[in-house]
Amino acid sequence: MKTGFCLVVLMVVCSAPAHAHHVLGRPSYSLNEDSTTPPSMQVETQIGDYYVTYMVFPAFPSPNQPGRVNLYASRIDNGAPFDGEVAFKVRDDSLFNDDEELLGVQLPDDNVFRQGFEFREAGNFIVRAEFEAGGEPYRIDFPLQIGEPARWGPLGLTVAAIMLALITVNLVQRKRLVSDKIRSGRQDRAG
Amino acid sequence: MTPHIRHLNKLRWASLTAVFLVLILLPCISVYQAYVAAHAYDLLTPSEKEFYDVMETLTDPFVSDPEHDLDAVKGTTWSATVFGLKVSDPLAVVGQVSAGLEIYPPFLLAALIPVIVTLVFGRIFCGWICPATLLYELNTNLAAWLHRVGLPVGNRHFDRRLKYLVLGIGVILSMITGSVLFAAIYPPAIIGREIYYAIALGGFGAGAVFFVLTLLFDLLVARRGFCRYVCPGGALYSLLGRYRVLRIQRKVETCNDCAKCTAICEFELDPMRDGFGQECNNCTACIAVCPTDALEFKVDIKDITYQGPGHLGRHYREQEIRPGA
Amino acid sequence: MKRRKFLQDLISTATAMAAAPAVEARVVQKTGIRYLRPPGSLDEAEFASRCIRCGQCGEACPNRCIKFFGTENGFKSYGTPYITPREKACILCMKCGDVCPTGAIQSLQREAETILDSVNMGKARVNESLCLSYQGKSCGVCYRACPLPDIAITVGWMEQPHVQDACVGCGLCERSCIQIPQAIRVIPKHSI
Known part of the structure; x- marks a missing residue:
């Protein structure tokens, strides 16, 4: 019972909303390898007064491969670009992890904030961009994945496992279940 | 039937x-x-x-x-x-x-x-x-x-x-x-x-x-x-089905009070004591499990009130009455 | 609508009175996403109360551009349809309005006049510092992608795009923009 609840809690935490993102440079209906444009990952968010676009080159960098984050910020109301400085921080994307590392602080170059990186290990990371505009602090988290993406998320796996267990038990025990149900139903009422 | x-x-x-x-x-x-x-x-x-x-x-x-x-x-x-x-x-x-x-x-x-x-x-x-x-x-x-x-x-x-x-x-x-x-x-x-x-x-x-x-x-x-x-x-x-026209009812003369229907019911209803009510979803699990075919569909907008125990129950009751009489 | 506003005000006042005065100097801004509602959608406030989250619009969309909110846009938007034009833009086929059972997405004829009159998903905006045509490299891809060329978008010198008021905000220009990131984007109706 306890493990069941832990599992559910985990699932709820893990299913925190992902940002809208997609891989550019490839036809959207097929993410296969034969494309001449180097793919890049783009995430767009809307925060306070700003649209913030975040890009990763290449889309899924491998360990020990230099990559780059580009950040664009412009006002929602009139499209004017943000011209202050942006700090980039990174942390491991696991539960209860607060170890943040500063990647660098960047000034805009032609309205783009560029930040290079190189990771030694594969894994899922969170890149946090921080800046201040109009006296308000802005803090935005973006995903960064080093290495191959997982095909099935924890949620899909759990749901699939539960459905499989349900169906298997029902198929294997088909005959016995009616009498079992009657027995437990009677105990249920007696107790 | x-x-x-x-x-x-x-x-x-x-x-x-x-x-x-x-x-x-x-x-x-x-x-x-x-x-x-x-x-x-x-x-x-x-x-x-x-x-x-x-x-x-x-x-x-x-x-x-x-x-x-x-x-x-x-x-x-x-x-x-x-x-x-x-x-x-x-x-x-x-x-x-x-x-x-x-x-x-x-x-x-x-x-x-x-x-x-x-x-x-x-x-x-x-x-x-x-x-x-x-x-x-x-x-x-x-x-x-x-x-x-x-x-x-x-x-x-x-x-x-x-x-x-x-x-x-x-x-x-x-x-x-x-x-x-x-x-x-x-x-x-x-x-x-x-x-x-x-x-x-x-x-x-x-x-x-x-x-x-x-x-x-x-x-x-x-x-x-x-x-x-x-x-x-x-x-x-x-609520919509409270006065449903088609409902499962018990034939008291065929019922042997085995309580399988009551045990199998997913909605904790009590078919054995004519307890159907508005929550019955006509799933027919009780009909399928009944050994004496005592449950059937009836056209009526109201449940039959409790009809007492089935024929086997009556049999027992008569046995109990006889020694006293 | 007014009754609900009253109810909401009543409840927010009650909670504000019940809660202790917050000692928070600066609130960190909340993130959200830029999204469009399907063509023919009612206004944002009304949409959430009309939409029953049946998902038929997404199922009917031949371009598979309609996605559904989880909890990322607040609980009120849970399960409602939206479009991210950069990923997949609306081709204005109007099938979503046909299947919508509640009229949250209005059923509209697939004709230029009807679409120009009744569809308002947003309006495109060009970012001149990113647009190739404004950087001296004649492009014009957005103009060619537009389903309503010369009405919604016109091009000038070096095929520099100019978005007109007639733009319905389908996002096909944004989807097709060859610049990375896109130099033209649709500002949703509810953000303008």
């Missing part, structure tokens, strides 16, 4: 399975139609091509122009469009009217067929169509098996009227927030949606988590707990 009404329960399982399979098929059709509309077979990945080919073989005998002809059936058990006819769950209408504080007549019409069917057959949606019922009943069987191998399963009881409260609170919260909240907690709405998400959009959403929670609730806290105590749709269907 006739022994073949015993097989209705099997028919019901077939119906539940068929509905579930259709809910899986429809998103597949939607994806296939998108591939067809794109006219880009060559750009598909090998697995997508395989999917395309399978869907083509499946649908080819029925349609000449898959891009448009397959639009005939869309939707889920929550709301669907079938050959231009729109059918919606009455709960969707109740939710929308309370959220919008306004009435949109075409949408009211969409609930007409389900309401009429419920007025005649009672909670038949719950028993025969609801895709969650299939999984919940499989879950009950899992619980029975767990119970046999000695693992603890929940058998707590609550007040069945709780679900009417959930319905009422849902209506009030919908009015306040202006959002159709039932869609987020109503399993038949969740399941169709989540299957679509998983097949067409690449993964389950938050609704799948909620549904798994309800499965665990049924397993660990109360047998069939969500349907019995929480489901707002079940509450609405129960």
Whole structure:
């Protein structure tokens, strides 16, 4: 019972909303390898007064491969670009992890904030961009994945496992279940 | 009476399975139609091509122009469009009217067929169509098996009227927030949606988590707990089906008081003591399990009041009376 | 609509009175996403109360551009349809309005006049510092992608795009923009 609840809690935490993102440079209906444009990952968010676009080159960098984050910020109301400085921080994307590392602080170059990186290990990371505009602090988290993406998320796996267990038990025990149900139903009422 | 009404329960399982399979098929059709509309077979990945080919073989005998002809059936058990006819769950209408504080007549019409069917057959949606019922009943069987191998399963009881409260609170919260909240907690709405998400959009959403929670609730806290105590749709269907025309009733002269019907009933009703009420969903599980065929369908808008013990009971009672006399 | 506003005000006042005065100087801004509603959708406030989250619009969309909110846009938007034009834009086929049972997405004819009159998903905006045509490299891809060329978008010197008021905000220009990131984007109706 306890493990069941832990599992559910985990699932709820893990299913925190992902940002809208997609891989550019490839036809959207097929993410296969034969494309001449180097793919890049783009995430767009809307925060306070700003649209913030975040890009990763290449889309899924491998360990020990230099990559780059580009950040664009412009006002929602009139499209004017943000011209202050942006700090980039990174942390491991696991539960209860607060170890943040500063990647660098960047000034805009032609309205783009560029930040290079190189990771030694594969894994899922969170890149946090921080800046201040109009006296308000802005803090935005973006995903960064080093290495191959997982095909099935924890949620899909759990749901699939539960459905499989349900169906298997029902198929294997088909005959016995009616009498079992009657027995437990009677105990249920007696107790 | 006739022994073949015993097989209705099997028919019901077939119906539940068929509905579930259709809910899986429809998103597949939607994806296939998108591939067809794109006219880009060559750009598909090998697995997508395989999917395309399978869907083509499946649908080819029925349609000449898959891009448009397959639009005939869309939707889920929550709301669907079938050959231009729109059918919606009455709960969707109740939710929308309370959220919008306004009435949109075409949408009211969409609930007409389900309401009429419920007025005649009672909670038949719950028993025969609801895709969650299939999984919940499989879950009950899992619980029975767990119970046999000695693992603890929940058998707590609550007040069945709780679900009417959930319905009422849902209506009030919908009015306040202006959002159709039932869609987020109503399993038949969740399941169709989540299957679509998983097949067409690449993964389950938050609704799948909620549904798994309800499965665990049924397993660990109360047998069939969500349907019995929480489901707002079940509450609405129960109210609509209170004076249903067709209902299961007991033939006292054939009944031998074995209580199998009462034990098997998923809704903790008591067929053995003529305790059916508005919550019976005509699932026919009691008919299938009855050893003496003492349960049958009757046309009546009211339940028979308690008829006393069955013939075997009378036999015992007479035996008891005789020594005293 | 007014009754609900009253209810909401009543409740928020009650909670504000019940809660202790918050000692928070600066609130960190909340993130959200830029999204469009399907063509023919009602206004944002009304949409959430009309939409029953049945998902038929997404199922009917031949371009698979309609996605559904989880909890990322607040609980009120849960399960409602939206479009991210950069990923997949609306081709204005109007099938979603046909299947919508509640009229949250209005059923509209697929004709230029009807679409120009009744569809308002947003309006495109060009970012001149990113647009190739404004950087001296004649492009014009957005103009060619537009389903309503010369009405919604016109091009000038070096095929520099100019978005007109007639723009319905379908997002096909944004989807097709060859610049990375896109130099033209649709600002949704509810953000303007």
